[in-house]
Amino acid sequence: MQTNTMPAAASVLVTGGAGYIGSHTCVELLQAGYRVTVLDNYCNSSPEALARVERITGKTVQRVQADIRDGAALRDALRSSQAQAVIHFAGLKAVGESVAEPLHYYDNNVLGTVRLLQAMQDCGVEQIVFSSSATVYGDPVRLPYTEDHPFAPTNPYGQTKLDVENMLRAQSRAKPHWRIALLRYFNPVGAHPSGLIGEDPQGVPNNLMPFVAQVAVGRRQSLNVWGSDYDTPDGTGVRDYIHVVDLAQGHLRALDMLQRGTGGQCTAINLGTGQGCSVLDVVQAFEQASGRKVPYQIQPRRPGDLPAYWADPSTAQRLLGWQAQRSLHDMCADTWRWQSMNPQGYASPVTA
Ligand code: NAD
Ligand code: UFG
DSSP states (O other), X not given: OOOTTSOOOOEEEEETTTSHHHHHHHHHHHHTTOEEEEEXXXXXXXXXXXXXXXXXXXXXXXXXXXXXXXXXXXXXXXXXXXXXXXXXXXXXXXXXXXXHOHHHHIIIIIIHHXXXXXXXXXXTOOEEEEEEEGGGTOSXXXXXXXXXXXXXXXXXXXXXXXXXXXXXXXXXXXXXXXXXEEEEEXXXXXXXXXXXXXXXXXXXXXXXXXHHHHHHTTSSSOEEEEOSOSSSTTSSOEEOEEXXXXXXXXXXXHHHHHHHTOSOSEXXXXXXXXXXXXXXXXXXXXXXXXXXXXXXEEEOOOTTOOSBOOBOOHHHHHHHOOOOOOOHHHHHHHHXXXXXXXXXXXXXXXXX
């Protein structure tokens, strides 16, 4: 029971909090004692994810079903939750779809963020953690990517991330008391160790790890490995895979940095492990973690793919005191637990 002498827990509005990274971050926030309000339109997620967040934590998530382009709904949510900060995950993320429907991406990701920042300004909320991406860097001119690597996004999705970063940098220059963290994620994979929440892509997965998991569980016959003739140790593409729980914990550290006022006014931070893994490394680690075979076929390169990139994570270590803890084996073992307990994602009945 809360007594008069205890300060009220800090309150955070999480846009897109029912999604893959958002749901894992809600678990960490609730476990750290924050009050959490999720605003989501569920266009790429299920409210079931939030029920499971509550099951994992034994705590309540306030839910607002709304679109981030709805300024009135945002102001209501900010005021009723008395939020001191926003973590902004809401947005669309399918690279191919962004090429086919660029206006839809600018509308959701850029205009949606304009509406969010306006609402925050109206309500006097001046701290935001934004989900950016390593995709803002584009073709590597040097590796690992450091935060001062030149920007060259190669598709509309990546451009929307850079546009929002630029807008936040301008806001920070105009409003010096705002505190902003631009978190540039590398390749988030894995699931909560409970097996209750994880990534639940609609239709055929675009990304490697969910595809591998669906092959292992028997939902798909075999993996297409897009290219084996890259200039990498085994010829397949190399990425910096990061466990989603490590990533979620990085958000808590970033929030803490904003609240303490350390780390500058508007700061970009890579969240990766600093290690590159190839497609075949992932296949092998997944086979070991699951005890299942993952049949694959080598195919031509996927258009638009970069050969290899990984993070320099030293800024995160310096400013956040954060470093990824979980190995590729952990990422595969936790993905496998989620996939085997929920073969149809959130449409599966809870079995534990
Ligand atoms: P996700 O699709 O699982 O989660 C996004 C959430 O936002 C979903 O719950 C969706 O319903 C909600 N949403 C989308 N548009 C909305 C709108 N207009 N109004 C309200 N809610 C809306 O994606 P994720 O993997 O959890 O990614 C979260 C964020 O991180 C995104 O901004 C994404 O671009 C960014 N990111 C993801 C990756 C990745 O590989 N997963 C990499 C880099 C950056
Ligand atoms: N791959 C396969 N077969 C598949 C899927 C992927 O071989 O079925 C390979 C890709 O060619 C690449 C690697 O696995 O070498 C990783 O591919 P993903 O699609 O999982 O991830 P990407 O690095 O291509 O893209 C991710 C996010 C994007 C983001 C980008 C940059 O999905 O949203 O990282 O950070 F823009």
